[in-house]
Amino acid sequence: MKHHDHDHSRDRSFDDGPPSEHEIMSRAMQELLEAKGVITAEQLRRRMEQFDAEFPQRGARVIAHAWVDADFRQRLLVDGKRACAEWGIDLEADRLIAVENTPRLHNVIVCTLCSCYPRALLGMPPTWYKSENYRRRVVREPRAVLREFGTVIPEEVEVRVHDSNADMRYVVVPMRPAGTDGWSEERLASIITRDALVGVTVPDAKR
């Protein structure tokens, strides 16, 4: 399956109808910055292209590498920002905390205050991540929310929620699934979805 499980048309629904106050402000700011020669329309277009196409792939590549290189994995867990910099990825946030799933621990990420998200690593956050429903519920009934994503965490496994409420950004290091022995990093990266890096699903070799 080439397509991801999210609906792009819904992500774009704010394009319909009259522009909101914030859209008007954003456009006015853009026009001013262009008129003053601070940015060009081409730079802006390129940036949006990166968010849509390039950035979402970065997280999967980094995690696939962590699966095959134990030293890199350790560096990622100690200082995520520095480990990503090895790949030429500038996270644009002060810190990245990578949290590792184990047979006894499952991690899931939320930002209850807004929608903080490691965008330079995972692209733009999905609509559900920004929804009030997810933000309100995943902190108080994470297991129920995970079940709605089709992810059932056994009772004996701790579920740990990370609220990305201030200066840190987070990424989950999922467990490498069984049945992937001998796979190339590229093939491993193909089963590492954005949702698994937020912690609402786990990678599956049969995807």
Next chain:
Amino acid sequence: MTLPSAYTEAPARRFNVGERVRVKLAFPPGHRRTPVYVRGKSGVVERVCGAFANPEELAYGFDGNPKRVLYRVRFRQRELWSDYAGSESDHLELEIYEHWLEAA
């Protein structure tokens, strides 16, 4: 349980990893990055993130100085929600600035 960390040290900090802390139960107006659901709750310092510009000042166009020490605090879910339905071992971690914390 806590990993070695390369995060910025904050020499003048009040709390250390492993210490019990309580988030102040206060409801001041203005821009705050301390979610209401942890106010008044007790947890354990998971790591010291370093010193960061104070978002409560940044929000209003000030420079955010003096910087505030930021901690990650780990809470038992049962401590946060009396009706928590998940496992006893479930936890939640988040970031709290020092001026919101007191020794517990």
